[in-house]
Each structure stands twice: as structure tokens, then as C-alpha cells.
Amino acid sequence: MKLGDLTLVQLRQRLTDNDLALRTGPFVTRIHSPMPQVADGLLRLYADFPLDTGEFRDFHVRVGPPPGLRRWLRPQINFWYDGHSPFKPLPANHAFALLEWGLNWCVAGHAHHYLMLHAAVLEKNGRAVVLPGDPGAGKSTLTAALMLSGWRLLSDEITLVDRDDGLLVGLARPVSLKNASIDVIRQAFPDAVIGAPAHDTHKGTVAHVRPSADSVARVGEKARPAWVVFPRWRQGATARLSPHSRADAFLHTASHAFNYSLLGGLGFELNAALIDACECHDFEYSRLDDALRVFAELAA
């Protein structure tokens, strides 16, 4: 059964009753929330994801109002993982964004049976591109554009490297866009399904793009790494790839990984095997259509 098989009323009821277990790639999360924004966002962005009926859940999370008088004066929401709250409360209309950040936090903080890099990852023709990127570099915009152009999304934020075979494991969760990139994607891809924006978050305005049906359907297919590309959006730049030192790519991905140090020698070997398997490039761009052409040539 997929989440989209539920009506909004049914979904709200199951979320309120703590009776919704969502599978996102290798993880199953039990989500408990009375917040209508959470139900709306899930139905809009996770409709293709399967619900899980098994006994085991990786994460138990709740998004709801914190206790106390304040919630009546200034509505807030908080995120709980296994009963404790790792974040400060946020305005109530940030409920869905908080769920997304919380789900990222769950994976990044607990899934140490993978090497977890802070990077997007997509696949085309059996080969995957890993996109590390500093905030503001245009990583998520490029990720959304590639996904909406036929690349299979594995992840927008967390690249999972399987410790047994070094292949990349998908999550296929929504792509997080910020500020101007929301309208850039809306204009370039009028059919893209984009969730309700959350304004005035610590990242500015945030909205999420629904993953393609193909990305969700094939989330169980691991992908072979072929490229590490460091994107950078620069006004007026001609879209082009240029070589990036592989040693530097190794150090960047290691230093931005969620658990490289924790995994010790295994983290070194997994990241090194990833770099061994990849061509590494810098990529500057300003126009999305030019960027997509360069990536189409890369994957041809």
C-alpha cells in the first residue's frame, strides 16, 4: 500500500493515532503528528512511497505542539525522536519542514552501518553522480533540475555508501529548495510538484520538491559511483566542467561526512574506493538548461 492510497482524512487520522509507518529506502519511520501541515505535506510529496506493515521501525518520531501555555499564545511545534527533542521549538507553520529536517537528523545521527556523505546523489544509465556542495552553491537547485529531467534521485542531502560493496543506496526523499531556487525550479519545470513554502526559517524560505515516481519506484536499486562533481552557481557563468583534484575531493567529502571519523579505517577505505571509482570535476553554471545539457553529455 502506498501513502497516496489514503485520503487526507484517513492520513490525518493515522498520523494522529501514531499508526503510520513510512518506508524511505532502507529506513522505516513511524510518524506521529496531529499537525494538518504534516499530513498535507506527506500526501503531496510522499504519495508514491510505500507504507510498511512490518514489526520493526528504525525511527519513531513525533511532530506536534510543545506542552505549556505558550502554545495557546504563539503556536509552536517541536520534533521528538524516541521521546526526546533534539531541536528548539519552531513556529507551527514550519511543521513539515521540521519533519524533513528531523528525518535527516535521524538518518545522519544513527545510520552508521553506512558511510554518510553530505552530498546529493543521482543516477543515469547505471552511473551515479555525487554532488557535494557548500550552502548556496546551487546543489539542491541542480539536483531538482536533474531529477525533473530524468535522472533518478537517490538523495538530496545524504549520500549513503554501502559498507559491503561501496555502492550508493537511495532514499529518494523530497528535494529541499531554498529562497530564489524555489521560483527558478517552478519556472523551469511548471509541472513539478512543490510543497507549501515555509517562510522565515533559519534557512530563509524553504519548500520541497516531490521526488519523481521513477526515483521512488527504483529506490531499492543501488547505484555505482562514477563522478564527484562540485557545483557552483555563478551569475553569467558558462556551464562547464573542469578537473578537480581527487585528493582534494577525498578530503572535502571526508571532512563534510556525517560519520567518516566514527567509522575509522573503514570510513577511509569506503571514501577512498568512492574516489577511486570516480572522475572528479568542478562545475560552474548560471543557466539550468545549459547545466542539464552538460550533464546529459556526461552521462551519454
Next chain:
Amino acid sequence: MPPDPARLWRIPPEADLRHREWDGEHVFFHGGAGDTHRFSEAAALVLQRLMAAPTEESSLATLLAEAAAVEPAEAAAALTGILKELARLEFAEPAA
């Protein structure tokens, strides 16, 4: 630490060093400390020799001189700086 051609150098036993080279650039991982560093080709040459076996300073200087095609005295001077840095980072140490 003044130069001593007879001094034997080694990798600290707890270091469990791992190494990769890409296009002439070298990255080493110190398993004991969990530290990752990029080293010069000269330092990498020294470390790779020490990973094979503890080696006297004079042999390391000869290795460096031959690899870089420079006079032994010049290599020995460079080696002093390399070993000092590797010792500071605990990637190499005098053997007893």
C-alpha cells in the same frame, strides 16, 4: 631534534596508517588518531618506506636524494623538516 644519520625511524605501532595516491597527490589516514592528512610527495615517499620497515635517517636521506635527483646534503636538510613535521603529527617517530 638534531639530525642523526644513525637514528632509526618507524611508524608508531598504534597508527595503523592507510594511504592513497591520486595523480601524484598523497592522502594518509592515522587509524589511532582518526586524522587524515594530505602530504607532499617527499613526505609520502618517507612514509611509504617507513610503512614497509623501520629505516635509518641516512637511508631515508639517500632515498630522497635519489628520488629528487639532488645532492645528499640537500636531501638531508629537507628530510629534517619532513621528519619533524611527521613526528609532530605522530605519523612517524624515532624507534626507541
